[in-house]
Amino acid sequence: xxxxxxxxxxxxxxxxxxxxxxxxxxxxxxxxxxxxxxxxxxxxxxxxxxxxxxxxxxxxxxxxxxxxx
Numbered sequence: 001x002x003x004x005x006x007x008x009x010x011x012x013x014x015x016x017x018x019x020x021x022x023x024x025x026x027x028x029x030x031x032x033x034x035x036x037x038x039x040x041x042x043x044x045x046x047x048x049x050x051x052x053x054x055x056x057x058x059x060x061x062x063x064x065x066x067x068x069x
Contacts, residue, residue: 008055026052 009024010017026047033043044061051059
């Protein structure tokens, strides 16, 4: 099965997976905030309020920190 898109923080270039630095910063922030005690819901609300783009290039996040719509 062919994957339709890469997970946030990665991109496919010439058939190879590469880190997408700007999105990788978002992923690192999510982990850091969670480890420091912030809830998944709070993290998702902040990312949405800041209009941070998810892997579908939309500023909508849910409590599971995955993209919506």
